[in-house]
Amino acid sequence: MAKVLMKGNEAMALAAIKGGCDAFFGYPITPQNEIPEYLSYHMKKEGRVFVQAESEVAAINMVYGAAGAGARVMTSSSSPGIALKQEGISYLAGSELPCVILSVMRGGPGLGGIQPSQGDYNQITRGGGNGDYHVLAFAPETLQETVEIVKQSFDLADYYRNPVMIAVDGLIGQMMEPVDVETSVPKKTIPPKDWAAEGKSGERGKRNTVVSLHLDPYMLEKHNFALKKKYDEMVDNEQRFETIQTDDAEIVIVAYGTVARIARTAIEALRRDGVKVGMIRPISIWPFPEKAFATLGEQSHTLLTVEMSLGQMLQDVKLANNGKRTVRFYGRAGGVVPDSKEIIKEVYDALGRQSS
Amino acid sequence: MKTKTVYEPTRGLVDRDLTYCPGCTHGIIHKLIGEVLVEKGLLDTSVGIASVGCSVMSYEFFNCDMQQAAHGRAPAVATGVKRVRPETTVFTYQGDGDLASIGMAEIVHAAHRGENITVIFVNNAIYGMTGGQMAPTTLPGQKTTTSPTGRNVVDTGLPLRMSELLATVPGATYLERVSVHDPKHVRKAKKALEKAFDVQTNKKGFSMIEFISTCPVNWGMNPNDSLAWAVDSLIDYYPLGVYKDGGDSDAS
Numbered sequence: 001m002a003k004v005l006m007k008g009n010e011a012m013a014l015a016a017i018k019g020g021c022d023a024f025f026g027y028p029i030t031p032q033n034e035i036p037e038y039l040s041y042h043m044k045k046e047g048r049v050f051v052q053a054e055s056e057v058a059a060i061n062m063v064y065g066a067a068g069a070g071a072r073v074m075t076s077s078s079s080p081g082i083a084l085k086q087e088g089i090s091y092l093a094g095s096e097l098p099c100v101i102l103s104v105m106r107g108g109p110g111l112g113g114i115q116p117s118q119g120d121y122n123q124i125t126r127g128g129g130n131g132d133y134h135v136l137a138f139a140p141e142t143l144q145e146t147v148e149i150v151k152q153s154f155d156l157a158d159y160y161r162n163p164v165m166i167a168v169d170g171l172i173g174q175m176m177e178p179v180d181v182e183t184s185v186p187k188k189t190i191p192p193k194d195w196a197a198e199g200k201s202g203e204r205g206k207r208n209t210v211v212s213l214h215l216d217p218y219m220l221e222k223h224n225f226a227l228k229k230k231y232d233e234m235v236d237n238e239q240r241f242e243t244i245q246t247d248d249a250e251i252v253i254v255a256y257g258t259v260a261r262i263a264r265t266a267i268e269a270l271r272r273d274g275v276k277v278g279m280i281r282p283i284s285i286w287p288f289p290e291k292a293f294a295t296l297g298e299q300s301h302t303l304l305t306v307e308m309s310l311g312q313m314l315q316d317v318k319l320a321n322n323g324k325r326t327v328r329f330y331g332r333a334g335g336v337v338p339d340s341k342e343i344i345k346e347v348y349d350a351l352g353r354q355s356s
Numbered sequence: 357m358k359t360k361t362v363y364e365p366t367r368g369l370v371d372r373d374l375t376y377c378p379g380c381t382h383g384i385i386h387k388l389i390g391e392v393l394v395e396k397g398l399l400d401t402s403v404g405i406a407s408v409g410c411s412v413m414s415y416e417f418f419n420c421d422m423q424q425a426a427h428g429r430a431p432a433v434a435t436g437v438k439r440v441r442p443e444t445t446v447f448t449y450q451g452d453g454d455l456a457s458i459g460m461a462e463i464v465h466a467a468h469r470g471e472n473i474t475v476i477f478v479n480n481a482i483y484g485m486t487g488g489q490m491a492p493t494t495l496p497g498q499k500t501t502t503s504p505t506g507r508n509v510v511d512t513g514l515p516l517r518m519s520e521l522l523a524t525v526p527g528a529t530y531l532e533r534v535s536v537h538d539p540k541h542v543r544k545a546k547k548a549l550e551k552a553f554d555v556q557t558n559k560k561g562f563s564m565i566e567f568i569s570t571c572p573v574n575w576g577m578n579p580n581d582s583l584a585w586a587v588d589s590l591i592d593y594y595p596l597g598v599y600k601d602g603g604d605s606d607a608s
Contacts (some may be wrong), residue, residue, distance in 0.1 A: 049440055159463070197403055199445065201420050209422045213424055
């Protein structure tokens with residue numbers, strides 16, 4: 001199919017429909033409002049479920065009920081709203097329920113602002129809910145990559161029986177780009193949802209329960225170990241990243257999402273000046289793509305992490321680097337998007353040189 | 357000699373010991389729900405939503421598909437189930453701390469949307485599971501572990517009447533407050549449950565049956581005295597009866 005010019009939020013909403021989303025539950029918050037707006041019309045048109053919930057808290061618990069009944073479910077929000085959903089996300093992970101959560105990040109803390117930010121990296125990759133759990137989390141760079149990941153995410157959620165988050169900043173949500181939503185994406189073989197509590201105890205011949213409660217500590221520990229096994233499988237199989245001109249790079253930028261787009265411009269300019277610079281672009285942020293760092297050659301002596309936050313992914317970069325190379329950081333916050341010139345200056349600073 | 361069965365446990369409940377304290381009326385309420393679901397042929401296509409509180413374990417007792425919700429969120433979870441599986445019968449089972457305190461937004465908005473679910477609300481005027489703290493439904497002067505000298509309404513307000521409150525919500529269809537303190541009232545309560553599940557089966561919208569219940573352990577009374585106190589004090593503040601029958605949209 002030909003590419004269509006679409007706004008990021010609407011493209012994600014359409015990709016969810018194409019990915020087989022049965023039901024959407026959400027609550028208005030800027031800068032992601034085009035997602036529920038688009039779905040309020042198009043889900044109904046497709047004979048699927050759309051509910052505008054009374055709160056973020058209610059929306060994520062509606063997701064829980066619908067996912068527990070075996071449906072493919074999605075919700076979307078932005079930073080303070082994702083904060084409100086954390087309790088529900090912990091319950092979803094604990095009850096092993098699949099769902100997709102779109103997070104369109106804005107500046108914080110608190111009410112913060114409504115301009116693009118990557119300040120929720122820790123919120124997404126560490127989670128604000130209680131207990132030992134993880135969600136699969138992706139941070140795409142272009143609208144095409146975003147729609148492909150949204151489409152796949154329903155399969156991934158079902159396969160792992162776990163929430164999947166797609167984190168973009170407000171800029172990706174709000175900008176327009178040509179996208180092909182019909183592109184085919186890799187499929188997973190999904191076992192039947194014979195665990196779902198959907199009102200079929202008669203037909204099934206046994207009753208199903210969807211619970212996160214295990215009062216016996218040994219039973220809960222067994223459950224925790226089973227979850228851990230699943231998370232380990234994600235760490236082994238779901239690390240996604242792109243390496244850009246790292247073969248000869250002396251300095252390697254680490255950036256994702258909007259910042260990666262800007263870093264590409266910086267790299268082009270620096271390469272024209274003969275600077276050997278490349279980039280590791282994490283696509284999955286949980287699991288963090290530590291495998292990417294093993295691909296770097298001995299000539300790569302410095303990692304420059306650039307984020308629209310004050311150094312959150314930086315911690316994962318340091319862990320993946322394990323003290324091997326010098327790690328530097330540059331960040332803007334509050335909704336300020338860095339310019340390629342700022343990144344170029346940081347690279348020259350790292351090399352101890354002046355810009356030519 | 358020929359024998360005939362005059363009474364047997366309902367298939368609507370799982371054959372196992374309940375976790376509720378002796379003398380509390382959760383057991384009677386469970387039995388009535390199980391019986392109604394069986395008699396109406398709904399059990400095998402039902403999904404129950406357990407809440408947080410004493411009823412947290414209720415997913416172990418109702419003999420149908422069950423989901424366990426976060427504290428107060430049972431009506432939202434029920435909404436999710438019902439919207440994607442509209443052919444199933446969906447009910448929540450919630451106490452007064454869960455429904456009238458932490459879950460106030462979810463219950464009001466489920467009613468507001470006219471969500472086609474049935475809510476079983478068990479009001480015993482106290483937090484039972486956590487050891488007897490004050491609830492929004494605790495009576496003035498009632499002693500609890502967080503109102504040790506008795507509920508002071510100057511500091512904590514007057515108790516909330518949920519059936520009356522929800523009767524003001526246009527989307528609610530059927531609301532009734534019942535009690536199970538004697539056989540006559542048990543039979544009446546069963547009829548109320550039948551009505552509520554009929555409302556759902558007929559796709560008429562939101563129904564809630566509020567049960568006046570007891571908590572002998574946390575009230576510090578024996579079961580008989582608890583029943584007497586429920587009648588004399590609780591029912592006095594929370595009068596039994598039908599608070600709504602028919603949605604506002606039906607009336608117009």
